[in-house]
Amino acid sequence: MNQFKAFRIHNDAQGYHSGVETLQTEQLMAGEVLLECRFSSVNYKDALAGTGQGKVVRHFPITGGIDAAGDVVESSDPRFQPGDPVLATGYGLGVSHDGGYGRYLRLPADWLVPLPPGLGPFMAMALGTAGFTAGLALQRMEQNGQTPEMGPVLVTGASGGVGSIAIALLARNGYEVVAVSGKEDQRQRLMEMGASQVIDRNQLPLSQRPLDKACWGGLIDSLGGDILAGLLPQIQPWGTVASIGMAAGMGLSSSVMPFILRGIGLLGIDSVECPMALRQHVWQRLSEQLDRPLLEQLVTRVIPLEDLPGAFEELLAGQARGRILVETS
Ligand SMILES: NC(=O)c1ccc[n+]([C@@H]2O[C@H](COP(=O)([O-])OP(=O)(O)OC[C@H]3O[C@@H](n4cnc5c(N)ncnc54)[C@H](OP(=O)(O)O)[C@@H]3O)[C@@H](O)[C@H]2O)c1
Numbered sequence: 001m002n003q004f005k006a007f008r009i010h011n012d013a014q015g016y017h018s019g020v021e022t023l024q025t026e027q028l029m030a031g032e033v034l035l036e037c038r039f040s041s042v043n044y045k046d047a048l049a050g051t052g053q054g055k056v057v058r059h060f061p062i063t064g065g066i067d068a069a070g071d072v073v074e075s076s077d078p079r080f081q082p083g084d085p086v087l088a089t090g091y092g093l094g095v096s097h098d099g100g101y102g103r104y105l106r107l108p109a110d111w112l113v114p115l116p117p118g119l120g121p122f123m124a125m126a127l128g129t130a131g132f133t134a135g136l137a138l139q140r141m142e143q144n145g146q147t148p149e150m151g152p153v154l155v156t157g158a159s160g161g162v163g164s165i166a167i168a169l170l171a172r173n174g175y176e177v178v179a180v181s182g183k184e185d186q187r188q189r190l191m192e193m194g195a196s197q198v199i200d201r202n203q204l205p206l207s208q209r210p211l212d213k214a215c216w217g218g219l220i221d222s223l224g225g226d227i228l229a230g231l232l233p234q235i236q237p238w239g240t241v242a243s244i245g246m247a248a249g250m251g252l253s254s255s256v257m258p259f260i261l262r263g264i265g266l267l268g269i270d271s272v273e274c275p276m277a278l279r280q281h282v283w284q285r286l287s288e289q290l291d292r293p294l295l296e297q298l299v300t301r302v303i304p305l306e307d308l309p310g311a312f313e314e315l316l317a318g319q320a321r322g323r324i325l326v327e328t329s
Helices: 046-049 121-143 162-172 184-193 225-234 277-289 292-298 305-316
Strands: 003-012 015-024 032-040 067-075 085-090 104-107 153-155 177-181 197-200 219-220 240-243 267-269 299-304 322-328
Touching: 003 046, 003 277, 003 305, 032 121, 032 305, 046 292, 046 305, 067 104, 067 121, 085 121, 104 267, 121 162, 121 219, 121 240, 121 267, 121 277, 121 292, 121 322, 153 162, 162 177, 162 219, 162 277, 162 292, 177 184, 177 219, 177 299, 184 197, 184 292, 219 225, 225 240, 292 299, 299 305, 305 322
Parallel strands: 153 177, 153 219, 177 197, 219 240, 240 267, 299 322
Antiparallel strands: 003 015, 032 067, 032 104, 032 322, 067 085
């Protein structure tokens, strides 16, 4: 019997509440693999889950955390042996199945990705869902024909987790990257990540017309709403837009002109249910391409489980700067 701490989320007679509790490994949900989680991270979705905003949690009580990285302790699945370093992101983690905000968790073997060589649990979680999503976006944009020759790629929500890693990855692959951020104090950091230019989000020209001067080769968008709609008319013919998030709005009001007169592709990026073969390929690519010192620089702090509520508030207020890691023990 192992006793450990976990950040639990409840929705019961006392309402929606969350906090650090003591659990026994016997209380863990079912799964073929018992994992000792070394690190997790804080994503926007974790903030929604931990605070009850957005109604993303589908099972109560639950251990939060959509990301986990650590070592296999025991496994009834022949693909995994005790001591194997693994990571898991998405699927039901932290929303319908216990997630990474606890030292131990049991997971279905089908959800586990062996850690690529050279990527320890700390670096894996410096990337986490945010990094994986950025990698998936670029992978799918390139499958759709995106190349550096098509012109600069715009990245919105640039100071956040997805945005920051998207900048680094695009730059590493030879793209000119223009970052859009609401934070003046992040300009220098975004340039160091690989942006050639940073545009103030409040000064970003948004088109009202169906088609406008095409100035961007492509777009990785974490914001949605009017910002995404106002940028579609500015994408070069045959460029691709990766729609990732909705930090600025869920709606999308656009004409079909950019699609039918310029052949623009609007790709939805779903990190949660991404098929395993593509998932492993993207993790391998991230491991090979991302510069370790740059990633370390991206981690603003490593927090204990007790500090999660403060981190959630920060993300929900749009104040995220890079990545926050969670040490689970
Ligand atoms: N599709 C998927 O599978 C998937 C996976 C991961 C994340 N997401 C979504 O992608 C988005 C970004 O995730 P993340 O983890 O990078 O979040 P994050 O670290 O909190 O970053 C979001 C960034 O968006 C900007 N922002 C926040 N609130 C805003 C607002 N009200 N209006 C305009 N800009 C705002 C801020 O950047 P600036 O100040 O620099 O502009 C902020 O740092 C979230 O909506 C998240 O749910 C989706």
